[in-house]
Amino acid sequence: NPAHPMLPQMNGLHLNNTLSDHLSNSLSGLPHASMSSGKPSSKVLNDVSCEGQGGGREVEDDQRRDKRQRTTITPEQLEVLYQRYSLDSNPTRGVLESIARDVGLKRRVVQVWFQNTRARERKGQFRSTTTGTSFSLGLNHLRCLFCRALFKVKSALDAHIRSRHWAEAERAGYNLS
Amino acid sequence: NPAHPMLPQMNGLHLNNTLSDHLSNSLSGLPHASMSSGKPSSKVLNDVSCEGQGGGREVEDDQRRDKRQRTTITPEQLEVLYQRYSLDSNPTRGVLESIARDVGLKRRVVQVWFQNTRARERKGQFRSTTTGTSFSLGLNHLRCLFCRALFKVKSALDAHIRSRHWAEAERAGYNLS
DNA sequence: TGCTAATGAGATGTAAAAAG
DNA sequence: CTTTTTACATCTCATTAGCA
Numbered sequence: 001n002p003a004h005p006m007l008p009q010m011n012g013l014h015l016n017n018t019l020s021d022h023l024s025n026s027l028s029g030l031p032h033a034s035m036s037s038g039k040p041s042s043k044v045l046n047d048v049s050c051e052g053q054g055g056g057r058e059v060e061d062d063q064r065r066d067k068r069q070r071t072t073i074t075p076e077q078l079e080v081l082y083q084r085y086s087l088d089s090n091p092t093r094g095v096l097e098s099i100a101r102d103v104g105l106k107r108r109v110v111q112v113w114f115q116n117t118r119a120r121e122r123k124g125q126f127r128s129t130t131t132g133t134s135f136s137l138g139l140n141h142l143r144c145l146f147c148r149a150l151f152k153v154k155s156a157l158d159a160h161i162r163s164r165h166w167a168e169a170e171r172a173g174y175n176l177s
Numbered sequence: 178n179p180a181h182p183m184l185p186q187m188n189g190l191h192l193n194n195t196l197s198d199h200l201s202n203s204l205s206g207l208p209h210a211s212m213s214s215g216k217p218s219s220k221v222l223n224d225v226s227c228e229g230q231g232g233g234r235e236v237e238d239d240q241r242r243d244k245r246q247r248t249t250i251t252p253e254q255l256e257v258l259y260q261r262y263s264l265d266s267n268p269t270r271g272v273l274e275s276i277a278r279d280v281g282l283k284r285r286v287v288q289v290w291f292q293n294t295r296a297r298e299r300k301g302q303f304r305s306t307t308t309g310t311s312f313s314l315g316l317n318h319l320r321c322l323f324c325r326a327l328f329k330v331k332s333a334l335d336a337h338i339r340s341r342h343w344a345e346a347e348r349a350g351y352n353l354s
Numbered sequence: 355t356g357c358t359a360a361t362g363a364g365a366t367g368t369a370a371a372a373a374g
Numbered sequence: 375c376t377t378t379t380t381a382c383a384t385c386t387c388a389t390t391a392g393c394a
Contacts, residue, residue: 068360070393071360072359072392072394093249093383093384112360113359118385119386119387119388120358122386245369245381247368249383250368250369267375285370286370289371293368293369293370295376296376299376299377
């Protein structure tokens, strides 16, 4: 959701809350009906599937319709993913693609990993897997003023703001060095 | 009335808002060729191709009858578009064409963007910066050496050059602080 | 079985198309 | 041109299911 670059942005805050969820609406009573109803929507079908990372891809053909294919992410790949995540937890599409190339996974797989990782982070979990990386969310002390992306170093935060929130930053008087 | 009619700000719940943004697409380090360049070739859309079926079939045929092609406008392009928009939200055909050349998008795409942006502004979805305090054009006295974009402070100009004209700047020996 | 990759529904934003 | 609607892209959140 792209925050619209020029939106006044209300932002922020959100602190946790989370989980309370389902809160939504009540107010407006009956509201929902309207929106959800008609929406034809999303059918998006996901792509998924077609290829696993490494290897063989054409073998299958038939049976892939019912079986969900689970990618196994190696410790080496996780190392890179967490490193990139620590720089920017909400990468743009292009960055996502570059990460995917670096680790050798499909963009969609990397995208899902980032989504799941953000969710895990929100829930207060953080991983400690096998290889035990030194990654710790506690070390990300910079949070974007305009979205919740986290960064370890200011230069990465500035790069993120320049690419995604320039107008808001301009208006807010945020000084991008 | 600047307040968003629909945003829930009442009671404070506001579902986490999430402004996480996306809008993505920034090609990472490659020269930014704009995507629209000559041909729709690789449409970003990806996949579709394998949706399951067994053998690949029929993918091509022609393009889906109702496949609407959605252009993804990059943050760099948006920067230029908003800059131009702040100068004139209703450009003439000729100006529109020059803007299209600057950002590397088709004239029609830029035209639609201006139409949608004017509509959004009317609906109060973003506060016009032209009258705003912090982005007044009269004060933008720095002009990009490589395109006509105007900036108020050098850091913004540098960021723009870094993101849009790095190669030219390199060749020109322009010193990015 | 626990952790987590994948999926799906719902929400949001907006480019493009359709109406006016 | 403006206004309204549609189609897509992507996010969150909740849930399902694969594998060590």
